[in-house]
Amino acid sequence: MRIYISEVSPRDGFQNEKVFIESEQKIAFINQLSQCGYHKIEVTSFTSPKAIPALKDAEYVMHNIHRHPDVIYSALVPNLRGAERALSCQVDEINLVMSCSEAHNQSNLRMSREQSQEQLKAIIQAVNQQCQINLSLSTAFGCPMQGDVPFLDVINLAKYFADLGVTKITLCDTTGMAYPSQVKALFQEIQTAITGIEWTAHFHNTRGLALANTLAALESNITHFDASLGGIGGCPYAPGASGNTSTEDLVHMLELMHLETGIHLEKIMATSRQLPTLIGHPTDSQIIKAGPRLTLHPAPVQ
């Protein structure tokens, strides 16, 4: 079975770092990613430079990377102005975002879910098939302010956008609240309720469950996953907690299970090893620390 991995470290990772990563460093990093076999790379976010200064160079980065013909280059877009900026850079895909919970949408986007729905609808109509569109639904597995999020809220939101013609939807475990039986059940229910969608799972390892949740999603026939090299990408609600699913740990597991990702593990590990220099701190990748499974060792001296 083929699994499709989208690398989100240049956006979800870098935007959460305290240091500003220089544009040329970002470009070099993304150019390396383009040689690793990814299905998709989330390059940046066309958000207000004041809100997220870490990604204030969105246009420059988008214009100056070398694009590999087999890779989808995506960018996060929070509003109509962002969509125009993204289109001016010829992104392959715009990644729209809103939250499944009212509290998180208010906190993160400063508007009601209803307002977000209206705004994203306007973007979808304005884009008018000039590029692909993906919708990321945050807090689909739980909200750090509200707690549990009813499946029906997630399904109804997804249905609203499916009816507008959106065919790619990501369910995001924004702060690591998903657990395996829930993941399996939600993906089963939503696929039954809405057909014709390419579903992606976006997990965080906040509570150590990213790979277990991946297994659960695989059992519900999910084949598209977001991940971030080194597991970078923070969770502002749990200082010290892990971030996104680590791409190298994910690819390592999938390839052992004979699920083909198309990704070259050694190449992404080499790229991941550059992160501590770029971001100024070590990452959470277990594979970077321990090496792949068949890293053999001599017997210890006794």
Place this chain on the structure above:
Amino acid sequence: MRIYISEVSPRDGFQNEKVFIESEQKIAFINQLSQCGYHKIEVTSFTSPKAIPALKDAEYVMHNIHRHPDVIYSALVPNLRGAERALSCQVDEINLVMSCSEAHNQSNLRMSREQSQEQLKAIIQAVNQQCQINLSLSTAFGCPMQGDVPFLDVINLAKYFADLGVTKITLCDTTGMAYPSQVKALFQEIQTAITGIEWTAHFHNTRGLALANTLAALESNITHFDASLGGIGGCPYAPGASGNTSTEDLVHMLELMHLETGIHLEKIMATSRQLPTLIGHPTDSQIIKAGPRLTLHPAPVQ
């Protein structure tokens, strides 16, 4: 479904720490564990004090803990002398150990697998049902020196001991080489080949797969798991890598899935929070860092 957890931090954890944990501290720690709802606690190891000075107080600790009537108090035993010492302390269970791979058995126990089999057979006969016996088979999912370990080697070893009357066998992923599809397949094959055994899974999180492998074992109807608070218990082959499955992370996942462990999560978290003081460094538990799933947070100030 009921899941049975054995806490191995006092043995597998403490023996890998650089500091000597005072006997009274060990006793207080184990007494707390006894109040948390565990099925079993691996208290210590009756090994040579020269080989493992960290556990040189095995008799003293075993004699001075307060035993809860519902908990099985187990101790690791590597040889006949150790078995005699363990029996003199009225342990409930002796945990015998050998490796599935020749290279690891030679390195860890300084004898061939054949010699180990003979020696453990002599112990089983000497114990003669004075206490329960569990057999732990190391490197069942891979050997850090040899690489892959054939399923048949694991099954044949388990069969040898089953024929000697052993009814409890633990398959140990000693250095974190297990992966989900392998875990599922091995447990399915071994349960088909040998019946009448209470099987336990012992995973390490070296490569981030402890909870994913737990899911895979659950799918093969495994209900007994070893785990260690804070994930302590080292892997000498991968400096900086994670140790055992973290008990609090495991219980957190299982309870969310409505699998009853009988364990009080808040109590084990309180016990786990004492570990950094005892062992002199932070632990790898994600739940200690992030809190359980429904730990809610106010919206960040913007």
